[in-house]
Amino acid sequence: MFGELRGKALFEALPDALNDTGYWGVATATALNLVARGRIVPSVTEDGRDTWRIGPLDHADELHLRQLAAHGDYDELRAFLDAVADVLPRGGADGPFAAAEPCHVPELKSWADEQVELSLRIETTDDLRLRAIVQVRAVTDPYPRDVRGSGRELDAIRAIGRSTWPPLQRLLDQADLADDEVAELLETDIEVHWPKNLTTTLSARAVIGEPSGQFKADDLLTFNWQLALGGSALTDAEMDVIAEASRPVVRLRDQWVLVDPALKKKARQQLNPITAVQAVTAALAGVAVVDGEQVEVAPHSLTTAIGAIPEIPAPAGLQAKLRDYQLHGLRWLAHMTSLGLGACLADDMGLGKTITLIALHLQRRHENPTLVVCPASLLGNWEREIHRFAPGTPVTRYHGPQRTLAAEGIVLTTYGTMRLDAETLRNHEWGMVVADEAQHVKNPHSGTAKALRSIPAGARVALSGTPVENSLSELWSILDWTTPGLLGTHRAFRTRWPEPDGTLAKVVRPFLLRRRKSDPGVAPELPPKTETDLPVSLTTEQAALYDALTRETLEQIAASDGMARRGLVLKLLTGLKQICNHPSHYLGHPALQGTSGKLELLDELLDTIVAEDGSVLIFTQYVGMARLLEQHIKQPTRFLHGGTPVPRREQMVDDFQQGRAPVFLLSLKAAGTGLNLTRADHVIHFDRWWNPAVEDQATDRAYRIGQTRPVQVHKLVTEGTVEERIAALLQEKRSLADAVLHGGEAAFTELTDAELAELVQLRSQ
Incomplete structure (x- = not known):
């Protein structure tokens, strides 16, 4: 609705537009902000009438508009912003760009199309008063030129001044700047060329008072402003000169210094004391946030104290x-x-x-x-x-x-x-x-x-x-x-x-x-570790279950949305991983029935490992699968999960470390951290976790200080399945892999139906 209004009708509708909580309210607020910051330029329409348009825009402004246009049409948004820009600067004055209604000024079209930018050249008088010469520069000109003469061009420049900084209109006729105008000028977006005999290098940073005695975290430290000229800190007396100055120009160290009103205020401003912990953060970062403003913090001995x-x-x-x-x-x-x-x-x-x-x-x-x-x-x-x-x-x-x-x-x-x-x-x-x-x-x-x-x-x-x-x-x-x-x-x-x-x-x-095992000199005595992905084929029974579950659930997912769809996706992923483990795991049988490629390979690995007097950790994320394996494995086995009582856990660890049970079945969540199981020289990941870091932590139960034998890590991956596809994704480190690392299975619920099908459908082996 608001995007269709123009001229007087738009001006009258702006209060309502600004109160709108939706798209047009944000667009109106954006337009008003740009106009207030002088982001408007004079232009001439194709039929020769004067108009105001939004511009020039910096990168941040353009990015904001692009993000806003994601909820609408970019061209329509720009047209609306231009319409707001055109009505706000206009009033009852005469001449182009100022009259309530557009003027017919075809002679200004070429001038306006040059995208003229205004600037001020400041001169000093003998009594150190400041004069401002208005300059204009087209984008095609290498240097600005002083504004002279009269006519339509001068009328347009007056209108620009009225919309950006009102004193600009007067400066076209009378160049002397009042002190308060100098202060205002420092806060505008107008480009200013200051004279060489006037320095503008006065700056401010925060300084942290020295702690009394030995540094302690419960100290309360002073926190104050320190002004510097050309990077050199001012003395207390010089700070007083700044604070007491009645004009925006002062004499310091044999030079004239332009004083920003905000800096003058800081010369006398007392900041609240801060805790030593806050001081540490500020000193280490080199910046602090004061009254919502990020300011530089002077180097401090706190950093030395912490590092010593x-x-x-x-x-x-x-x-x-x-x-x-x-x-x-x-x-x-x-x-x-x-x-x-x-x-x-x-x-x-x-x-x-x-x-x-x-x-x-x-x-x-x-x-x-x-x-x-x-x-x-x-x-x-x-x-x-x-x-x-x-x-x-x-x-x-x-x-x-x-x-x-x-x-x-x-x-x-x-x-x-x-x-x-x-x-x-x-x-x-x-x-x-x-x-x-x-x-x-x-x-x-x-x-x-x-x-x-x-x-x-x-x-x-x-x-x-x-x-x-x-x-x-x-x-x-x-x-x-x-x-x-x-x-x-x-x-x-x-x-x-x-x-x-x-x-x-x-x-x-x-x-x-933080130190890593791979860091030079950290753990040179650790033996080598070899990680191997072991591909296994689905059995005919597994493939039939996998294909049926995929087809049925994808059809249900296509017909659902929202939370119901997310639930179906998670249910599908869980079911497919269970089928990859063993049909009985998916079907909920109390004992293993049927065949599984993973189980056949596991039996072969265990026979070899135990025959060579080795010991092995078997990790699975599913307690139900671990219970089935515990019944199946012929070798002496211990099984640790989240419900295992503490005394029993300790006995299991001792049994394994002393060689009384060469096979240790472990629930990944319950035993993936903390345990010392250096008896193991083999680690088997029966099913894959989405995050490799979790698997690495589990592997580190065996690969840690105290381990004297090379460690073999076996990762079982069913070919042609979702397991194989995710393993490849994680190796490629694509954007989806990053999402999985942080969000787990939930990241897959955001895939489209086609992307999900590509991820889970069974491929020929």
Whole structure:
């Protein structure tokens, strides 16, 4: 409706258009914003009448229009913006571009088509008054020229001035600038050519006051403006000169300086003190947000304080020799926690994060105990490692029905118990709280994360073997627990860093230590690891089930939409993966019936591995499939899943590590992290997870420090199926693969029917 209006009718409709909550309301607000910023140019229509049009547009403006036009037609949108631009500058004045109704000025067409741009050349008088000479330059001209004479062209320029900056009209006749006009000119979009004897290099940045004594996270630091001339900081006396100046031009250091009113205000403005953690963020990033404005922050000794890691020896009570990278990790953690700052040790699985934390506990010698929160499957591993590497250190399991807290040593608990007993733990004095497998609290709104955040401690350390830097949300959640306030609120963080960048890396780097097995010198003693995709064919029975399910479900998907369609897509993907495993898995049989290509290959692999005195981990994401395999496998086998009680888990791990059971069946979610299973020299992924990082973490149960034999990783992939197609996608790293890595199976629900069919339909083998 609004797009069809022109002239007076459009002018009268603008208030209603602006109140519209839909497309035309946004378009009207966009037009008004562009006009207010002087983004309009005079033009002449084909029939010779004067008109105003939107322009010139910068890249950001053009991008905004393109995004807005996605909800309409681009040409129609531009016509509407031009119509708004034409009615707003007009009034009752005479001459082209100013009269209420368009004038017939064909003689200006060639001039208007040149896309004239205005600028001002500033001159200084003997008494340092400023004069402004109006200049005009066509796009085809290399240099601007002074506006002289009279006539239609001068009338048009007056109209341009009236719409962009009213004093421009007067400057065509009288060039002297008033002081307040100089101040206004600094805030307009008009191009200004300042005289060489007048410097405009006055700038402002924020400066953080020096902390008193040793830096601590609970310090409160001063935060003020510092003005600089040509990059050199002004003295307090010079700052006073700026603040007390009555004119926009002052004399400083034997030169005349143009003072922006906003800078003058900052010469006297007092900023609120900030916490040391906020100061650290600002100092590391080199920028801070003040009153919604991003400003430069002067270099500060805080960055030196954080980076100055002292050379301390391993604690005397540690019964082990730390590797060089582990000793560096200990020193880093000891330094950060001594400053009152938290930290996240995110080394690859199997590089010894547990022993590093045990050494940190011994080094801190805190009078209050350390609380370690971990998955239930890791309680036994933590207890064994403490007894092994720090004998004599009291260890208490705060888990089970008869749990009690200890007043010293190390207290071990699970995330579930911590959530249930948050109040009890909250009222206990802790020298340090450690969150092992910290990805368990990656959702800051979960009950587990809230419970962990409520427990006060002298220091907080997160341990994670997952690449937390790949997920900004997870990164924020973990570091906001270890060092609250470091990255601001979650909303502000997402606004400031929608994507990873160099500034974020500067802020995060001191608080996140991540080493990989592949890094030079980290784990040279690790044996080689060989990963192999093993293609297997579907049996005739599997192929028939696969083809039937695909045809039937694709027909249902084509006839549905919304949540119903998404549910069908997920159901299809799950069913196809189950068929690829074994017909009995899909059909829900209590025992294996029929044939499966994967099962035949698994039997061959197990026979060979056990005959060679090897041990193997078999991972599947489906507990139901694991139960079927447990009944089928002839060799001594243990089976660990999410419902396995903690004492039974520990016994299973011991049985496997001692060689009493060469085959270990594991649920991927329940056993994909934390366990130390270095007896295994083979790992079999019976079915494929969408995210290779999850499979790598599972493989790291065997491929970790303590492993002395080469590790063979076997990944079973059924040919011609969705498994094969997704494996190829992940290797090619296409955009869909990226979506899968972050969204899992849900990413496939957004495919079109044709794309989905291409992904899942069975191909000839």
